[in-house]
Amino acid sequence: MSADAAVDHGHGHVTNTGMSNEKLAMWTFLGSECLLFGALISTYFLYRHGDYEGVLPKDLYDIPYTSVSSFVLLMSSLTMVLALAAIQRGDGRRLRVWLLATAFLGASFIAGQVYEFTSFIREGMTIKTNPAASAFYTLTGFHGVHVTLGIVMLLSLWNLSIRGKLNKERSEVVEIAGLYWHFVDVVWIVIFTVIYLIP
Amino acid sequence: METEHLVEEHGEHEHPGEGLYIRIALILAVLTAIEVGLYYTDFGEKITNGMLLVLAGGKFVLVAAYFMHLKFDSRLLRRLFASGFVLAVLVYIAYLMTLGIFV
Numbered sequence: 001m002s003a004d005a006a007v008d009h010g011h012g013h014v015t016n017t018g019m020s021n022e023k024l025a026m027w028t029f030l031g032s033e034c035l036l037f038g039a040l041i042s043t044y045f046l047y048r049h050g051d052y053e054g055v056l057p058k059d060l061y062d063i064p065y066t067s068v069s070s071f072v073l074l075m076s077s078l079t080m081v082l083a084l085a086a087i088q089r090g091d092g093r094r095l096r097v098w099l100l101a102t103a104f105l106g107a108s109f110i111a112g113q114v115y116e117f118t119s120f121i122r123e124g125m126t127i128k129t130n131p132a133a134s135a136f137y138t139l140t141g142f143h144g145v146h147v148t149l150g151i152v153m154l155l156s157l158w159n160l161s162i163r164g165k166l167n168k169e170r171s172e173v174v175e176i177a178g179l180y181w182h183f184v185d186v187v188w189i190v191i192f193t194v195i196y197l198i199p
Numbered sequence: 200m201e202t203e204h205l206v207e208e209h210g211e212h213e214h215p216g217e218g219l220y221i222r223i224a225l226i227l228a229v230l231t232a233i234e235v236g237l238y239y240t241d242f243g244e245k246i247t248n249g250m251l252l253v254l255a256g257g258k259f260v261l262v263a264a265y266f267m268h269l270k271f272d273s274r275l276l277r278r279l280f281a282s283g284f285v286l287a288v289l290v291y292i293a294y295l296m297t298l299g300i301f302v
Contacts, residue, residue: 035286041291075224
């Protein structure tokens with residue numbers, strides 16, 4: 001591809017692909033994350049019905065409780081995309097409101113997961129109880145770590161905005177963080193269905 | 200000429216407005232409610248599981264298409280993400296079949 005083919009794509013980037021390298025890198029990373037979560041979900045599938053001693057995860061699921069958690073995470077995707085719409089309009093105040101709302105919803109999801117893990121441990125299912133429990137805690141724990149990292153990103157963006165370092169021209173930074181956040185949400189959509197709802 | 204082609208091939212478009220985002224969120228909420236409702240109904244294991252997978256697939260596509268803007272962004276990004284996703288699904292289905300999980 002000739003150098004002439006490089007194009008400026010609206011965010012001040014001049015690249016051969018016509019889009020920013022950061023956005024391309026985030027999508028490549030998310031594609032690779034599909035393989036990570038695919039491995040963790042497959043491992044849980046492999047062990048979930050084993051004839052093991054001790055309590056199995058499926059015996060302890062609290063579907064109404066997890067449904068509310070799932071709904072909370074799903075709605076955080078709405079607040080995230082509203083934050084992006086706000087910065088694209090140049091509305092810094094609403095950007096900060098929606099970023100904080102997203103971080104709060106994410107933190108609520110994590111609090112729910114901590115409560116779920118605590119109650120499972122009280123019921124006698126620890127990460128060492130059997131391979132099914134190990135696979136369950138590893139899968140949902142990895143997802144929880146991803147959500148926590150997302151909350152750190154959101155609070156960092158909020159801090160940048162407060163200090164006046166995040167404006168309409170840099171809206172792609174919020175878009176890229178949003179891509180990560182929405183990915184964490186779609187992973188949970190899969191986990192909620194195939195792990196919790198399909199027995 | 201080549202530049203014009205590139206812009207068309209990899210072109211980003213305007214993102215949708217807040218009204219569409221809210222409508223998509225409402226649809227996602229309804230789909231989640233149907234999923235949870237299905238869990239408590241008895242249409243037979245295969246039918247229920249099939250419906251749950253279709254609903255989850257629908258939610259996945261809605262978030263990726265509208266909230267992640269894959270519907271509006273470059274085709275290159277769509278292919279990049281789809282290749283990772285499809286590769287993951289195929290590799291792990293093959294892996295689980297090898298271990299006799301679906302037999």
